[in-house]
Amino acid sequence: MSKKQFNVPPVIFPTSTNQNRPTAPFQPRPATNPIPFMSSATTSSFPPPPTANFNFDQEPPLLEELGINTKQIWNKTTSLLNPLRIRNLDLHEDADLSGPVMLIMAFGLFQLLAGKIHFGIILGWVTVSALFLYVVSNMLAGRNGTLDLYRCVSLIGYCMLPMVILSAISLFLPQGGLYISVIALFFVAWSTKACTMLLVHVARWDQHPGLLAYVCFLIYSLFSLLVVF
Numbered sequence: 001m002s003k004k005q006f007n008v009p010p011v012i013f014p015t016s017t018n019q020n021r022p023t024a025p026f027q028p029r030p031a032t033n034p035i036p037f038m039s040s041a042t043t044s045s046f047p048p049p050p051t052a053n054f055n056f057d058q059e060p061p062l063l064e065e066l067g068i069n070t071k072q073i074w075n076k077t078t079s080l081l082n083p084l085r086i087r088n089l090d091l092h093e094d095a096d097l098s099g100p101v102m103l104i105m106a107f108g109l110f111q112l113l114a115g116k117i118h119f120g121i122i123l124g125w126v127t128v129s130a131l132f133l134y135v136v137s138n139m140l141a142g143r144n145g146t147l148d149l150y151r152c153v154s155l156i157g158y159c160m161l162p163m164v165i166l167s168a169i170s171l172f173l174p175q176g177g178l179y180i181s182v183i184a185l186f187f188v189a190w191s192t193k194a195c196t197m198l199l200v201h202v203a204r205w206d207q208h209p210g211l212l213a214y215v216c217f218l219i220y221s222l223f224s225l226l227v228v229f
Contacts, residue, residue, distance in 0.1 A: 067096075069098075080158060083193070086197055092158065092202060100153060100156070108122050111226060141205050155199060159195040162188075184224040195220070196213040
């Protein structure tokens with residue numbers, strides 16, 4: 001095979017740096033306004049926005065905005081610490097659920113420390129007990145019944161304080177023994193008396209208090225069984 005020869009012209013470089021300099025294919029010109037249609041908006045002057053002077057010292061606390069009155073919860077709870085009498089019955093005229101939820105959660109936590117997971121059972125029993133107490137009290141009162149379901153849940157929850165104390169004491173006593181049973185009977189009587197007195201005072205209906213006491217005794221006996229056994 002014969003080899004083909006190609007004549008390549010010589011490459012001549014310019015001697016001057018300014019001659020025959022290749023220009024860039026695109027050279028953007030400097031723009032004074034990168035967004036043309038916003039030229040009127042950028043050139044016009046807007047008044048500065050008004051600055052609001054917030055005084056955080058005058059703002060109400062977060063719990064107060066949520067409707068949680070910690071002082072009222074504390075006063076209601078401490079009013080039930082005396083097993084013989086309630087210090088101030090008028091405190092429980094205003095029903096709330098913040099205190100009962102805290103006491104129910106404390107009861108469940110003490111049960112959890114004892115190795116018993118009863119959160120669902122406790123919430124279920126509180127709901128059924130409130131419905132039961134609401135139906136019985138309004139059946140006994142008839143047309144004069146003024147006790148609503150919300151107030152029933154509040155009263156049952158606050159009267160759970162003796163059950164919370166019993167649950168804490170049971171951590172140091174053997175389960176199912178005679179001592180814990182006798183102590184549980186005392187705390188059930190404490191809760192029953194407190195709940196009955198509050199029901200009679202709040203509902204302003206003093207007829208058949210023994211039947212109301214029997215209903216409250218059944219309710220808190222169920223919770224004591226969770227502690228004893």
